[in-house]
Amino acid sequence: MEVVLMFCLLVIPLISQNVDQVGETTTDLLCSNGTEDSCEAFNSTEIPTTSAAEVTTATTSSKKSKTPTAKTVNKKPLPVFNNTTPSRPQPDCTCDLTRGGCEINCCCDVDCGPEHRAVFTHCIALPPIVDSDYCFPTQLLYRNNSNHQTVETDPGVLCVVQQNTFASTDFTDIPVITTKTAFNKKLGRRRYYSWPNPSLPSTVFDTETPFRDGSPVWITDNVTISRLGVPVSIGHSTLCHGTVEVTYLTDTETSCTKPLTTKAECHASTEAQFFIISSPHSYNFTQPQDCTEDVCIPLHNYICSDACIERTLPKPVFNDTTNICHNLIDTLEYKIYHNGSRGIVDVKGYYTLRNLSVHRDQLVRKRYKVTYLWAGSSDQQVFRRSGSPGYDRGKPVISGRRSLKAVTYNFSTSDWISVGVAGGSGYCRDRYNLLFGENIRTQCSLTVKGTCKQIQQQIWQQILGPVANLSEAVISSYGDPKEGEVEAWVPLLSAEPPPVPALTTAVDIIIVYSLVGPMARPQAKIIAAYLDLLPSANTCESNHTTVVVETSVRFIDKTTPAVTKFAQPPVYEIKLPQDFFYPFLSAGSGIHPSKEIMLLVVIFYNVVGEYF
Numbered sequence: 001m002e003v004v005l006m007f008c009l010l011v012i013p014l015i016s017q018n019v020d021q022v023g024e025t026t027t028d029l030l031c032s033n034g035t036e037d038s039c040e041a042f043n044s045t046e047i048p049t050t051s052a053a054e055v056t057t058a059t060t061s062s063k064k065s066k067t068p069t070a071k072t073v074n075k076k077p078l079p080v081f082n083n084t085t086p087s088r089p090q091p092d093c094t095c096d097l098t099r100g101g102c103e104i105n106c107c108c109d110v111d112c113g114p115e116h117r118a119v120f121t122h123c124i125a126l127p128p129i130v131d132s133d134y135c136f137p138t139q140l141l142y143r144n145n146s147n148h149q150t151v152e153t154d155p156g157v158l159c160v161v162q163q164n165t166f167a168s169t170d171f172t173d174i175p176v177i178t179t180k181t182a183f184n185k186k187l188g189r190r191r192y193y194s195w196p197n198p199s200l201p202s203t204v205f206d207t208e209t210p211f212r213d214g215s216p217v218w219i220t221d222n223v224t225i226s227r228l229g230v231p232v233s234i235g236h237s238t239l240c241h242g243t244v245e246v247t248y249l250t251d252t253e254t255s256c257t258k259p260l261t262t263k264a265e266c267h268a269s270t271e272a273q274f275f276i277i278s279s280p281h282s283y284n285f286t287q288p289q290d291c292t293e294d295v296c297i298p299l300h301n302y303i304c305s306d307a308c309i310e311r312t313l314p315k316p317v318f319n320d321t322t323n324i325c326h327n328l329i330d331t332l333e334y335k336i337y338h339n340g341s342r343g344i345v346d347v348k349g350y351y352t353l354r355n356l357s358v359h360r361d362q363l364v365r366k367r368y369k370v371t372y373l374w375a376g377s378s379d380q381q382v383f384r385r386s387g388s389p390g391y392d393r394g395k396p397v398i399s400g401r402r403s404l405k406a407v408t409y410n411f412s413t414s415d416w417i418s419v420g421v422a423g424g425s426g427y428c429r430d431r432y433n434l435l436f437g438e439n440i441r442t443q444c445s446l447t448v449k450g451t452c453k454q455i456q457q458q459i460w461q462q463i464l465g466p467v468a469n470l471s472e473a474v475i476s477s478y479g480d481p482k483e484g485e486v487e488a489w490v491p492l493l494s495a496e497p498p499p500v501p502a503l504t505t506a507v508d509i510i511i512v513y514s515l516v517g518p519m520a521r522p523q524a525k526i527i528a529a530y531l532d533l534l535p536s537a538n539t540c541e542s543n544h545t546t547v548v549v550e551t552s553v554r555f556i557d558k559t560t561p562a563v564t565k566f567a568q569p570p571v572y573e574i575k576l577p578q579d580f581f582y583p584f585l586s587a588g589s590g591i592h593p594s595k596e597i598m599l600l601v602v603i604f605y606n607v608v609g610e611y612f
Helices: 052-064 179-185 265-268 452-467 595-611
Strands: 028-031 038-043 218-222 225-229 227-233 244-245 252-259 276-278 295-296 300-304 308-310 315-317 324-338 345-359 363-374 397-404 417-424 428-433 440-447 473-476 489-494 506-516 523-533 546-556
Touching: 225 324, 227 363, 252 489, 265 315, 276 345, 295 345, 397 489, 417 440, 417 452, 417 546, 428 440, 440 452, 452 546
Parallel strands: 300 345, 324 363, 489 523, 506 546
Antiparallel strands: 028 038, 218 225, 218 276, 227 244, 252 363, 276 295, 300 308, 315 324, 324 345, 397 473, 417 428, 440 546, 473 489, 506 523
16 A cells, blocks of 8 residues: 655744734645646735634644645625725735726725725736745646747746745845946946947048948939948838938848828929949049949839830929829839859849829829849849748748649749738738748738629638639748749648638638658748638628628648657678588597587677577
């Protein structure tokens, strides 16, 4: 018969002499370290109703009893006590943030009277004390998937439930520092983080140093020489109030808004044309207007719609009749072709234009992008991976199309799976690529028309974009996909759509991934993708011209525990030479071994052969 011993430490706070006048907020804890129910809290989230006499009786009985007895947990809400005197404050009442006023549900707040406590629903939990000597409820730690390890510092059977000598565990109260000498002395004893000193942007046009990674990129307008920059928003504002300077070989992407409230702002919504200097090391002219085209390279403009055509950038035009501003720049991408340290050889600007109405609250969002490409390369030849081989967090999720025997995909992120986002008016205007590991939720309004089938197809097109055809949509398992490897792509599974006339306007995209490879360098692999259709009250019979489209994206980690693998042990093969027994068996040796010796030799040979 096994005997199981359980040690418990029950610590009950001391009761003050004037407890009959002060309502005490206490929590009785019964802890047993090393068991499943390692810590139970009784009445911890309920308003205390214990009177002074009851507390005294409980304390006396616990002292006389040899074995602590747990109280019965009352799951029903207890009545609020009506003491006229507020509760005594605890040593550290962290929930009391209002001086001279009652903090709701802060049971240790001395400013709370009976009329305040009558509306309390629970007591705000105080922050726990992190100490290895205190009892810790193990059932609260369901799974630890962080970079930190949970270490059991004291595997004993006893632990501290509550401590009433707070001074013994307090940090040292360091006096304030009033002198510079004491300040430097105090900081010199510890290591601390220090922000790097801000470096002012270089305004010196250095013609001696060739291009390096991070060097400033210089432009000229035939009058002055300045650094190339793109507009950017500053702080919490979305307006284009600042400029980020472009550096050599560093791709840049920004987005900000500009107001479009007057006719003058319409005409001013254009981008300056410039010449880019191939390399400061090649510039040897006294005046910018003397610079030749091989050193001061002109900007070649391309207007993009269905295709990109090189032509002169049109200026914005305001229509007084319709109050619409035409030829507004929506996106602008500079593609800079270079030869490394020898400098820039060509620069191209790709523009997309749109028309917008001018009114008092109108804001136009513009997107700027700077991309560096090696001379002789093109967009069809350069592919930017989302990881190698697994996905990197924050990189776009790659999607493609599956045919009967192969999978194809484009190098442009605009053809990958994305969700619709609202513009300044709340209507679906832009698209946002799914980034690996980023859970998002978007909502925008969409104007639809046509039959039920046509309306649903318009909604699908807005929700999924390039992968609206679910029968062909596939997602790459890795950030470096291969077209021919069909098994490296996962299908975009989907629930059954509701019958007509119901419309599906809200979906939840669930992407499941796991970590594979060695623990030192794990790689993220997408193993499943599912499109969950959420219920919606919209129907195509309601004659809705506008519906609200909602899309949510979730990434779920289903990594299994790592398995330790060991290499197979080497196989030892030992063979005796063919003439090993010649000295014993040869007639010329003159030695005639006995039968016992021969038997021992045979046994030894067999035993050695079994082990090796």
